[in-house]
Amino acid sequence: MPRSVDHDERRRDITRAAIRLLALNGPRGLTLRALADELGGSITMVTHFFPNRGAILDAVTSQLIEEGATDLASFESAELAPAERLRAFLVWLLPTTSETLQLERGRVLLSAESDAHFNVQEFFDTWERTIRDLIERYVAPLVSEGERQFYIDLLRVVQNGVVLSSVEHPKYWTPEKQVEFIDALVPVIERLSAGPEKRS
Secondary structure, X not given: OHHHHHHHHHHHHHHHHHHHHHHHHOHHHOOHHHHHHHHOOOHHHHHOOOOOHHHXXXXXXXXXXXXXXXXXXXXXXXXXXXXXXXXXXXXHOOOOOHHHHHHHHHHHHHHOOOOOOOOHHHHHHHHHHHHHHHHHHHHHHHOOHHHHHHHHHHHHHHHHHHHHHHHHOOOOOOHHHHHHHHHHXXXXXXXXXXXXXXXX
């Protein structure tokens, strides 16, 4: 049984190292050799768990989603009004720590690449579906079904814009400024979705 725990932990170590390399050097910097160097071991140590770079990217996607699910569970279990829950989710999506900023930088660098060893489009399709499904979950209590798609698109575009701006201009888009932006946005969504009689 301890062997299984070690195996899972080693896979997580490799995946974390892969995320760091993606953020620093983009996909071309994520080689089996570079991963082995980052981890202080041999290439075999990496290929024992991941046969190729595509498998590593799959693991990166899965780990990001898995870790996100853990975070989401914490505020889903809290007693929050729908607008507060939406706010908590949108703030969670922001790169407000050095680690999450690094993750987003890696994602942006990956988007500029077409790499035969990575199914880059599949990575982005999976990530986009996951984020949009989650936005729908949190916006649904606030808007009518007929308006839902509009607000999903709106929130996704705005959130993606803040993330990209934070990667490009981290000194301007500080964590505090990002959160202030979301704090200003959520009441606007509430007003827009409330109907004409409640907007004034």
